[in-house]
Amino acid sequence: MSEIMEKLYFYIQFPMVRKALIVGVLIALCSSLLGVTLVLKRFSFIGDGLSHVAFGAMAVAAVVGLTNNMPLVLAVTAISAILLLRTGTNTRIKGDAAVAMISVGALAVGYLLMNVFPKSGNVSGDVCTTLFGSTSILTLSKKEVLLCIILSAVVMAVFVLFYNKVFALTFDEDFARATGTRTSAYNLLIAMIVAAVIVLAMNLVGSLLISALVIFPALSSMRVFKTFRSVTVCSAVLSVICALLGMLVSIVTGTPVGSTIVVVDIFSFLIFYLIGLLKEGVKK
Amino acid sequence: MKRILCLSAAAALVVALCSCSAVDNGKASRSGAKTVNDVLNEAQSGDSGKTDNSEGEFVGDGEKSIADIKCDIDLTKMESNMVTATVNDFYINPENYIGKIIKAHGTFGVYEMPGRNYYLCVMTDPTGCCSPSVEFLLKNERKYPGEYPAMDTEITVIGEFETYFEDGKKYCQLKDALIN
Numbered sequence: 001m002s003e004i005m006e007k008l009y010f011y012i013q014f015p016m017v018r019k020a021l022i023v024g025v026l027i028a029l030c031s032s033l034l035g036v037t038l039v040l041k042r043f044s045f046i047g048d049g050l051s052h053v054a055f056g057a058m059a060v061a062a063v064v065g066l067t068n069n070m071p072l073v074l075a076v077t078a079i080s081a082i083l084l085l086r087t088g089t090n091t092r093i094k095g096d097a098a099v100a101m102i103s104v105g106a107l108a109v110g111y112l113l114m115n116v117f118p119k120s121g122n123v124s125g126d127v128c129t130t131l132f133g134s135t136s137i138l139t140l141s142k143k144e145v146l147l148c149i150i151l152s153a154v155v156m157a158v159f160v161l162f163y164n165k166v167f168a169l170t171f172d173e174d175f176a177r178a179t180g181t182r183t184s185a186y187n188l189l190i191a192m193i194v195a196a197v198i199v200l201a202m203n204l205v206g207s208l209l210i211s212a213l214v215i216f217p218a219l220s221s222m223r224v225f226k227t228f229r230s231v232t233v234c235s236a237v238l239s240v241i242c243a244l245l246g247m248l249v250s251i252v253t254g255t256p257v258g259s260t261i262v263v264v265d266i267f268s269f270l271i272f273y274l275i276g277l278l279k280e281g282v283k284k
Numbered sequence: 285m286k287r288i289l290c291l292s293a294a295a296a297l298v299v300a301l302c303s304c305s306a307v308d309n310g311k312a313s314r315s316g317a318k319t320v321n322d323v324l325n326e327a328q329s330g331d332s333g334k335t336d337n338s339e340g341e342f343v344g345d346g347e348k349s350i351a352d353i354k355c356d357i358d359l360t361k362m363e364s365n366m367v368t369a370t371v372n373d374f375y376i377n378p379e380n381y382i383g384k385i386i387k388a389h390g391t392f393g394v395y396e397m398p399g400r401n402y403y404l405c406v407m408t409d410p411t412g413c414c415s416p417s418v419e420f421l422l423k424n425e426r427k428y429p430g431e432y433p434a435m436d437t438e439i440t441v442i443g444e445f446e447t448y449f450e451d452g453k454k455y456c457q458l459k460d461a462l463i464n
Contacts, residue, residue, distance in 0.1 A: 016369050138369035141376055254363030 004252055011251050019145050020137045024243045024261075026152035027204045028213065031197050032239030033159045035218035036232050037170045037190065045096065046084055047214040049103035050198045051207035053080040055130055056106030058202075059113040070147055070199065078195035080106075085191040132206040137247070137257050140203060148203065151196050158193055166190065167228055204243070205258030216265035217242065223269075223276030242268050350442050350464050356384040359407070359418075360440060367407050371416035374445070378456050381445040386458055388418050389440045392433045401428050405441045405463075420461035439463045 011017050038044060057076035061069030080102055114127060140148070159166065165186050168176040177183045201210045217239035221231045246261030253260075359367050367388075374381055390407035404417040420441050426432060433439055443458025 011366060014366070014370070016373055017366075020369075138365060139372040139376070251363065251365055254365050257365065 007252050008248060016138050016140075017251060019140055020257075021244065021247060023140060023145055023148045024137055024204055024247050025240050026148060027197075027200045028217075028239040028243030028261075029236055030152050030155040031201050031210075031213045032217040032235040033156065033232065034190075034194055034197050035214040035216075035239070036221070036228065036235055037166055038194065039215055039218045039222070040170045043085070044215045045099055045211065046081075046194065047198060047201075048208075048211040049084065049099035050077050050081055050195060051202060051210040052103040052110075053077050053106040054198055054202055055207045056110035056113075058130055059110035063113050063117040070144065073202075074195060074199045077198055078192050081191035081195040081198075082188060085187055085194070130202070130206065131208045132256060132258050137204050138251075144203070148200055151200055155193050155196055155200075158189065162186065162189065170228070205261055209258045209262050212262040212265055213239070213243075216262070216269050220265075220269045220272035223272040224279065238268055238272075239265075350387065350440050350462055353387075353442055353462075354385070355387040355442055357381070357386045360387055360389040364408060368416045371407070371418060374418070374456050378445075378447045378454065381456075382447065384445045385442065386418070386445050387440065387442040388458075389438070390417070391436045392439045392463075393417065393435065394428065394432070396428075403428075403432065405439055419455065419457040420463070421457055421459050423460040423462060433463070 012021075038046060054073050054077045057073040058069055060076075061072045064072075066072060084098055084102065111127060165176075165181060168179075168181055169183060169186050169190070173183050173187075176186075197214070198210055201213050205213055217235040218231065220238055221234035225231045225234050242264045243261050246264040247257060249255065249264070250257045250260035357370065359370060362370065388405045388407065390405040393404040393406040395402040395404070402419055403421070404419055406415050406417040408415055418441070420443050423443075441458060441461050441463045443461030445456060446459050447454055447456045449455070
């Protein structure tokens with residue numbers, strides 16, 4: 001135990017580890033805030049679809065030779081999020097079919113571009129890093145860290161400021177519209193935030209594992225808590241703890257960061273599931 | 285009012301977290317930064333006895349083994365995640381490492397280019413798809429391939445971190461390196 005603590009103390013001295021922990025916590029917090037809304041609106045899988053779009057955009061940015069790819073990736077992901085999340089319009093391809101189409105399409109185009117116009121000698125390494133995160137959270141530049149912090153702050157501010165509207169839209173969009181809420185504008189806002197969270201979370205867990213970061217904390221919290229506010233708060237706390245624990249375990253044991261965080265999320269879900277069962281048993 | 289309080293708390297959290305990251309870059313690796321020559325001179329009792337042994341080691345007779353040479357950054361004692369991150373940081377913030385003595389363990393690799401070969405210590409990352417590597421330049425020039433280890437042989441290398449420019453691009457390497 002003391003050996004682990006010594007190791008942790010040693011690694012925490014590295015600026016890159018401190019940066020990774022800060023950014024990781026912020027990303028986990030943001031993704032969990034949106035997770036509750038997305039799960040309740042039956043959009044759990046949208047994170048997966050959008051992350052593949054972000055992967056495609058990242059490949060385009062690499063091919064074009066952009067040194068800072070985040071603005072382009074953010075813009076493309078936001079546009080896709082708006083297209084996927086707009087509701088009540090006469091789209092010919094709807095729901096999960098649209099998500100699946102955009103998801104696999106972007107993934108295929110991204111991978112094709114990376115192979116046809118390779119920017120480094122290690123295409124498989126680049127793809128692997130983008131899909132699974134690898135150690136990208138530990139290798140962020142100062143600019144990326146700053147951008148992550150700003151985006152996280154914006155996401156949190158928007159969520160807190162528009163909490164009531166998000167709540168209304170999550171549970172009954174028709175009622176919200178009937179009471180004068182500009183639902184399309186708020187849906188657009190949610191889409192933009194989701195896009196920002198996806199782009200942020202790609203750094204932490206990679207594009208294939210983003211959904212886990214969005215849905216696990218929300219689903220775990222829903223096993224135990226029943227109100228929107230308590231589920232959101234619990235989800236945020238749980239997500240931060242899991243991300244921190246996952247990152248520390250991965251740093252100490254040398255396992256991949258993204259998958260370690262997701263495994264911790266799975267364990268937390270199992271624990272909350274059991275607690276939920278016990279609670280129901282006690283009530284009966 | 286509640287929202288303003290929440291926002292203020294969030295802002296304070298972000299500022300507090302940011303201030304943590306601003307702490308002294310490279311602090312972890314700044315203890316006793318002697319140059320590699322100082323260390324190697326301490327370690328070597330004389331170059332006259334420096335011979336390759338039959339197992340292909342480059343640490344000559346009368347020298348301390350690489351394991352005994354003190355270094356500023358010992359990649360051999362880090363987990364693979366941290367090795368990848370640290371090697372990546374060599375390229376992002378090379379100024380933090382110039383003059384530091386660095387030790388790495390991996391497999392021997394070489395890029396054979398017209399006019400110059402680039403000798404590498406190639407490590408593996410946790411996902412196994414990215415292979416961080418450090419270039420090194422041996423203290424005493426040797427002929428390739430005869431006097432170098434075979435490709436993919438496990439090696440430990442120690443040397444002084446430096447940057448150099450080639451075709452207008454910045455690269456980094458471990459100079460005055462020893463391997464075994």
